[in-house]
Amino acid sequence: MQDARMTPDEVTQLFTRADGQFAFARWGRPIAPVIFGVGDKTLETIKGALEAVAALSGHKLAETDPELGANLMVFFFRDWEELPQVPNLDRLIPDLGPLVARLQSAGANQYRVFRFDDQGGIKAAFVFVRMDGALSDLPADVLALSQVVQGILLWSDTAFTDRSPLAVLQDRTILRPDIAALIRAAYDPVLPVAASDPSHALRLQARMQSAPPA
Structure with a gap:
């Protein structure tokens, strides 16, 4: 190993x-996550991965962010065309339509958008995961850990x-x-x-x- x-x-x-x-x-502030598009069992798996990575880093999780409510939003879906149908998402993600078109054209199965505070630290992240064949074949714990790790830093x-x-x-x-x-x-x-x-x-x-x- x-x-x-x-x-x-x-x-x-x-x-x-x-x-x-x-x-x-x-991250410059505690992470307040909200997850969309999964069942209760998978939701618990993702929360477990968040707790494990937060404990590893020494960073805190929170129920809510005082400024944004939720500052880590993770969306699971089957097709990029579903994103523009999410209420108010276009207000959070400028140029959502052109972005979706680019991701469709590239055949992408995931994408992340970060927002930063005055010190340059992460203050919000939006994670989009299109469950194509490759991702659907992964066990839930593997998928959850992979997504959490990729959102804990600006890699x-x-x-x-x-x-x-x-x-x-x-x-x-x-x-x-x-x-x-x-x-x-x-x-x-x-x-x-x-x-x-x-x-x-x-x-x-x-x-x-x-x-x-x-």
């Missing part, structure tokens, strides 16, 4: 977008294109130890909530090396 070590370059790449820009951000748009943040240990799907260590490091209160300089990856990597095992 892989250990929790990463090189500085590997950390850097996880926050370097396809256009070459380095962009790191973590690069290419971060997990070639490799999942999850791993299999004795027939059980878990968060990769190196990704777990990076999430813990990212929420170190000494570090800023956001950074655009690649040197931030060095600070993250140093804390990963010094952090005690989970």
Whole structure:
């Protein structure tokens, strides 16, 4: 099983977008989630994944956000055309129609939109998951953990294109130890909530090396 070590370059790449820009951000406020489009059993699985990742990071969950009510909205659906039918969603997501058209054209099965506070920290996230054949075949706990992990930080748009943040240990799907260590490091209160300089990856990597095992 892989250990929790990463090189500085590997950390850097996880926050370097396809256009070459380095962009790191973590949540700057407690996460108040609301989930749409799943049954009670799957809802409990997603909540369990949220609680586990929040405990790992040391970040808090909340019932409500004082400004937004819910600040993490996760939508599960079968077809992108369903999104424009969601009441008031176009007020939260500007240019929703053109966005849906682009996602349909690309054959995408997931998309995330983040909003940021004055310090650059994440203040809201909208997660859209189209349950195509590939995602529908995943066990609920795997799908839930994957989505939660991808929403806990502002990762690069290419971060997990070639490799999942999850791993299999004795027939059980878990968060990769190196990704777990990076999430813990990212929420170190000494570090800023956001950074655009690649040197931030060095600070993250140093804390990963010094952090005690989970």
